Amino acid sequence: MSPHPAPAVLPYEPAPAFRPDVLQDDSAVAGCQGKRIGILIVTYNAVGTLAKVLKRITPNVWKNVEEVLIFDDASVDHTYELAFGMKTVLDLPKLTVLKHPKNLGYGGNQKAAYRYFIDRGFDIVVLLHGDGQYAPEILSHLYHPIVQGEADAVLGSRMMRKYGGPLKGGMPLYKFAGNRILTIFENAFLGMHLSEFHSGYRAYNLRALSQIDFSRMTDDFHFDTEIIIKLQHQHFIVSEVPIPTYYGNEICYVNGMTYARNVARAIWRYKQCARSVAHYPEFEEYFVHYPLKRSEHSSHSFAIALAGSGNAVLDVGCGKGFLAQELARNGNHVTGVDALPPEEVLPSVERYFQTDLDHGIAGIVPRAGAGTFDRVLLLDVLEHMKDSGLLLTQCKAALKSTGLIVVSLPNIANITVRLKLLFGQFDYQERGIMDKTHLRWFTRRTARKLLEVHGYQIVEERMTNMPVDLALGISPTSFLAKAIHRVLRVFTVLMPGLMGYQIMLVARAGGSTRYSDLSVPRSAS
Secondary structure, eight states, X not given: OXXXXXOOOOOOOOOGGGOTTTSOOOTTTOXXXXXXEEEEEEESSOTTTHHHHHHTSOHHHHHHOSEEEEEEOOOSSSHHHHHHHHHHHHTOTTEEEEEOSSOOHHHHHHHHHHHHHHHTTOSEEEEEETTSOSOGGGHHHXXXXXXXXXXXXXXXXXXXXXXXXXXXXXXXXXXXXXXXXXXXXXXXXXXXXXXXXXXXXXXXXXXXXXXXXXXXXXXXXXXXXHHHHHHXXXXXXXXXXXXXXXXXXXXXXXXXXXXXXXXXXXXXXXXXXXXXXXXXXXXXXXXXXXXXXXXXXOHHHHHHHHHOSSOEEEEETOTTSHHHHHHHHTTOEEEEEESSOGGGSOTTSXXXXXXXXXXXXXXXXXXXXXXXXEEEXXXXXXXXXXXXXXXXHHHGGGEEEEEEEEEXXXXXXXXXXXXXXXXXXXXXXXXXXXXXXXXXOBXXXXXXXXXXXXXXXXXXXXXXXXXXXXXXXXXXXXXXXXXXXXXXXXXXXXXXXXXXXXXXXXEEESSOOOGGGSOOOGGGX
């Protein structure tokens, strides 16, 4: 008799709807193809259902997955003891049972488990609930598309009709209606086409999850929504497979109205961050402090026009290179200068030089090409400098004899600032005219004087519109935003000092001739 008996086999006991005469053989989709697959079973007070869930996992899945992890979220019943007992008595080496000493919440439990699998080098994880609400019999259908390289995330959808649909499966009508309304709302705002956002049965490529910042995401039930948002934002492929609907006597810990409110709030907060209107911790990585201004009559729209096409452009203070992307589309060749590490700068910046702009660019100009640039851009830069004159003077050496410098500066005389001063307010903000990192502000007169004193001839002046789309949190390409900007443009032209948001100056090096005495070169407009 062998001293090491073979491990006992967990008996396969499918639900009645998945008896062998109904259930198709899953051998064609259960294969792992060399991928390390983990099954995550999240549990909380599931002592009455957990054993059945484990027995409903098909033999082919048990054969192909590397680990089945039961992560108990500090249950107050004997869920952990039951699971640990099954592992010990039935000798199940692939089963791992862990319990949190305190409850982490639905989202917190998942975050801990995903870190567990990522740290151990797994390729795929499938999320399964321990309450039996989702069918373990079709677990392989969830991970198969990821194994095949067809998706980064696969969501089980009860709204797809293969298994009869949600109402036939016992989903209450009010839950069905709420699910559909929320899904329509989410699809509209995220640009997706999912049949259901709110199934907890899903599989993930762990390479994708490793590129998502979980640290500040919610621990609550709308974690599942936040993770879809992040996958979509980061351009991972999200697909769906049909799953059956089952409503038994399991206890639901989700408050429907609170959940719906949290989902809507998550979408709103994400959109605010993605549009750089406001930043919230769970989506803060998508907030750009100085985003590309895409609205009509903004400093960036003017700069793109003024840069022309086919030109050599030196973008001083280029940031990550969002503007450079637009300039490159017009056939321009962009050299960038900023303080960011090179690895954070987009490839649209053909050559990049890292420096502290307060130290100037005298040492960079010879390397970048003295006297070779058709345009030098100083957009949203000089107001941050300790000595703005130093940078202006050094930029002259980069310009061709026919080259132009394009400068944008904040208009402190804007009506919004005046009104705040009228009521005794001089409050700094995250960005805008009263950006807390600004060291100086300008009026139209002082902006012109700055350039003229440092040896430039001003050939054109423009005043930008106030960024109402950012203030209202609406898309700059929407009909409403365009209509507002066109009306606002009339007032900005009529009252530039009062209504203008930023002062845009175009100049050439040499002399101090007043800008009004010069004609605007065709290439600068």
